[in-house]
Amino acid sequence: MDLQTALWTLSIQLSQIKNQVDILTQQQIIETRQDRVLDALIQCESKGNEKAINHADTAINGYPSKGILQFSPLTFLREGKRYGYFPESFTLKEAQLLIWNPELQKEIAWEMLQEPNGYTHWKVCSRRMKIPQLLSMK
Numbered sequence: 140m141d142l143q144t145a146l147w148t149l150s151i152q153l154s155q156i157k158n159q160v161d162i163l164t165q166q167q168i169i170e171t172r173q174d175r176v177l178d179a180l181i182q183c184e185s186k187g188n189e190k191a192i193n194h195a196d197t198a199i200n201g202y203p204s205k206g207i208l209q210f211s212p213l214t215f216l217r218e219g220k221r222y223g224y225f226p227e228s229f230t231l232k233e234a235q236l237l238i239w240n241p242e243l244q245k246e247i248a249w250e251m252l253q254e255p256n257g258y259t260h261w262k263v264c265s266r267r268m269k270i271p272q273l274l275s276m277k
Contacts (some may be wrong), residue, residue: 176252176273177208177245183264184209189241208244214260215247222250 185191185207196204202212216234219225224247225234237243251257252274258265265271 179268181207183268205238207241208248
C-alpha cells in the first residue's frame with residue numbers, strides 16, 4: 140500500500156470513529172437528561188421511597204398512588220399497555236403487583252414524558268421541579 144492510499148484509509152477510519160463518538164455523546168446527553176428528569180420527579184413524588192403510598196389520591200380515582208413515581212394503578216395499567224410493557228389482556232390486579240417495580244415505573248414514566256405535555260401527569264412536582272425546562276435542555 141502506498142502512502143497516499145494509507146493516508147486515505149486512515150482518513151476514512153478517523154471519520155468513522157468521529158461519527159461513533161458523536162453518536163455515543165448524543166446518547167450520553169439523552170441518558171443524562173433522562174436521569175436528571177426522572178431523579179427530580181422521584182425526589183419530589185416519593186423521596187426515592189419504593190414503597191411510598193399516597194392514600195389522599197384515593198379521592199381522585201379510587202386508588203392510592205404507589206411507588207417511586209406515585210402511579211395510580213389505573214394509569215400504570217393504561218400506560219403500560221399503551222407503550223407495550225403489558226399485553227392488552229393484562230388486568231388491574233396484575234398491574235398492581237408490578238407497580239412496585241421502580242425500573243418499570245421509570246421506563247413507563249419516561250415514555251409518558253416524551254409526549255407533548257406528558258409531564259402534566261405529575262402536575263405539582265413538574266411545576267415544583269421545573270420538569271418542562273429540564274426536558275427541553277439539550
